[in-house]
């Protein structure tokens with residue numbers, strides 16, 4: 001099921017409109033945070049390891 005509820009970032013009112021707030025015309029966003037994805041941890045981990053590896057390779061000598 002698709003989440004239809006949106007929240008205005010300007011006035012904070014909830015609306016079902018997807019494009020803009022019917023009250024003030026402000027931008028609307030999905031009020032609940034995006035679902036946590038476990039991949040993010042791996043991406044951050046790999047990024048850190050890559051960075052460390054680069055530092056070790058570059059700093060050796």
Ligand SMILES: [Zn+2]
Pocket residue numbers: 008009010011012013021022023024025026
């Ligand atoms: Zn609004």
